[in-house]
Amino acid sequence: MSEIEREAMEYDVVIVGAGPAGLSAAIRLKQLDPSREVVVLEKGSEVGAHILSGAVLDPCGLNKLIPDWKEKGAPLNVPVKDDNFYMLGEAGQIRIPNFPMPPLMNNHGNYIVSMGNVCRWMAEQAEELGVEIFPGMACSELVYGENGEVKGVVAGEFGKNADGTPGPAYEPGMELHGKYVFLSEGVRGSLSKEVIAKYDLSKGKEPQKFGIGMKEIWEIDPDKHREGSVTHTMGWPLGSNAGGGSFIYHLDNNQVYVGFVVHLNYRNPHLFPYMEFQRFKHHPMVAELLKGGKRVAYGARAITEGGYQSMPKMVAPGVALLGCSVGMVNVPRIKGNHNAMLSGMAAAEAAHKAIEAGRASDELNDYENEVRTGPIGKDLKKVRNVKPIWSKHGLLASLTLGGFDMWTNTLGFSLFGTIGHGKTDAAATEPASKHKPIDYPKPDGTLSFDRLTNVSFSMTNHEESQPAHLQLTDPSVPIDVNLPKFAEPAQRYCPAGVYEVVDDKFVINFQNCVHCKTCDIKDPSQNITWVTPQGGDGPNYPNM
Structure with missing residues (x-):
């Protein structure tokens, strides 16, 4: 003290x-x-x-x-009316029927809300x-x-x-x-x-596991709005590069929540979660929904995904x-x-x-x-094995074996026991030399946006004279270790553009930070610690 x-x-x-x-x-x-x-x-x-x-x-x-x-006026105003699951390819999608899914996956009786x-x-x-x-x-x-x-x-x-x-x-x-x-x-x-x-x-x-969730609120054409509709997708654009998927929730007032989750145990340090999210919105199914609409808010947050065995x-x-x-x-x-x-x-x-x-x-x-x-x-x-099966064997195995395991768990047993997660998300990151850089299309400013433009829609503000709340244990590590070995992935895993390498210097723009904590989790050298800035600073989300 x-x-x-x-x-x-x-x-x-x-x-x-x-x-x-x-x-x-x-x-x-x-x-x-x-x-x-x-x-x-x-x-x-x-x-x-x-x-x-x-x-x-x-x-x-x-x-x-x-x-x-209800009588006290809780803002649970949009009951879920329909559930849709899709597997995406680059140019199309396949609807996954609801009937094979375990009952726990049903959203009947749930509400689309701003938490x-x-x-x-x-x-x-x-x-x-x-x-x-x-x-x-x-x-x-x-x-x-x-x-x-x-x-x-x-x-x-x-x-x-x-x-x-x-x-x-x-x-x-x-x-x-x-x-x-x-x-x-x-x-x-x-x-x-x-x-x-x-x-x-x-x-x-087991080590705790995480994902990075990014979300935009869109106001869309009223003719395309279906209040109470819930859609989840898997597959493109992530493919075999990373686990994750999207959500599209139609709330009231012609608004839609568009979100994208990337599991942080990805191996390729060239992966750019934010740009995967932006690319996702150019899928024909999503682009058609958002066409003529406008983005009104943006934010990002890490998600704990380790579940039962990681608590x-x-x-x-x-x-x-x-x-x-x-x-x-x-x-x-x-x-x-x-x-x-x-x-x-x-x-x-x-x-x-x-x-x-x-x-x-x-x-x-x-x-x-x-x-x-x-x-x-x-x-x-009941669901403890879905994430480790996905991490170790991929999306299709997770859908089939994980789905089977959830069904048996509703009956009180599992043929798999409890599967471990293994490495932390930081330790899962492999050297850049083992992977090819990924070419991401430039945001078009209509459907997709650069990070700094989007961060302005999170209403983030930090008093600039205070100490940086993103602390390096060893200031030499980003340039001396992470840059040559991992192509300094902080430049990409941060969904707010906080970290840059400029003229061989590691720059921390802490004013941009939306408090997602991804850097604290994913830095392969575990050299970044997130601490609280002074009170009131950070994002000011309206109805996320």
């Missing part, structure tokens, strides 16, 4: 991150005991500003948390119950107690100079202490990463990891928000029980047990 003197505030539970997991935990704590003192700290300028998700929402978590959500707007609404429900929510408050460090337990966080530190020293308008922030601290930072959160390393929570688990231990003294801090995405369903909500409720119930019994700052093992053996664990266990 730093030597700076800070004021401290005491709470029962301190929650980092106002996403679906953190807000569900806050609401449930207040439902269980209205006198419970609960605070939620959010680094975005407002709740929802940093939320980016597909999203087709399975409402099972919300049904449990707020059963009368940013869902979180904004959840924050209103939490505040009505008396939860204190502070947006624009980045949590920059953990506070540890005398026995090594997590006892709080530092939030609201502002005004550092670029070299990290206090500037003329420096504010040291505050320490917020809790009997328990919940980390619901989303994918690859900096405090969660510290906790996992400090307490060795990944010991005995670290979720508790350590005084702290619990929630939602995507653990990794609860059901990969074939492309859904994790329902599990995030369920995890928040489970953590709240465990903390409530512990505090009622006079406990504090210990391990909430009841929470861990509920996640692994309850609805979340059951949801993830």
Whole structure:
């Protein structure tokens, strides 16, 4: 902990991150005991500003948390009407029929939503119950107690100079202490990463796996709009270069979510995920849909894809990891928000029980047990082999063997047991000399766009005088190691154009960062660490 003197505030539970997991935990704590003192700290300028998700929402978590959500005006306004699956080739597509797919793949009863707007609404429900929510408050460090337990966080530190020293308008922030601290930072959160390393929570688990998800909102020709339609594609343009696929969701107001996911275990460092996304929109099926429309927003976010076998231990003294801090995405369903909500409720119930019994700052093992053996664990266990089969044997094997495995798992068994993932995504990157560079067509400015133009549609802003929040362990590695060996892939894997090599210098344009965390995950030398910039900085997503 730093030597700076800070004021401290005491709470029962301190929650980092106002996403679906953190807000569900806050609401449930207040439902269980209205006198419970609960605070939620959010680094975005407002709740929802940093939320980016597909999203087709399975409402099972919300049904449990707020059963009368419809009456209370939750923004779940577009029920899914039809499900479409396509395998794409460069010039055409083949429809994959729905009937061979396991029942869990059916989107009947789900809703196309903006998770940013869902979180904004959840924050209103939490505040009505008396939860204190502070947006624009980045949590920059953990506070540890005398026995090594997590006892709080530092939030609201502002005004550092670029070299990290206090500037003329420096504010040291505050320490917020809790009997328990919940980390619901989303994918690859900096405090969660510290906790996992400090307490060795990944010991005995498979490495976590990730994808990069990029998304645009389009306003399209009303004649082409089909509210409630859900389409997923696989195949072109990725081919054998990488795993992944797309989603196209028709919400209301003639808007469409167009998204593209690339699994980050790809081997070829020349691969350019953002340009694969831009190329995808030129497929005849997609180009025809978007023709005459306009893109109105852009963003990107890493996705946890390791699933059941990659979930670290979720508790350590005084702290619990929630939602995507653990990794609860059901990969074939492309859904994790329902599990995030369920995890928040489970953590709240465990903390409530512990505090009622006079406990504090210990391990909430009841929470861990509920996640692994309850609805979340059951949801993830059924699909645990789909991602490793895809990684090791390719798309067709994943469709056939993975589909077969999901069917048998609905009956309670698997012929494959539990397949391991093997390498981390960083370690999967091979030397550039083993692969050919990929020639990407230049964006046309109508369907496809360069990165910096698109980043302007994320409303991203960072105070430029602060220290860069993208930190190099060894500043010489990008030019001396990554450039000759891997053609410095940071120039390509970043969906916001943060990293450049200019005149043999590695340039970090941190002002562009949309907080996706891909660099922290995919850098082959594991030399980049993402930490929080000062509060309120980053993207300002409208209704992602």
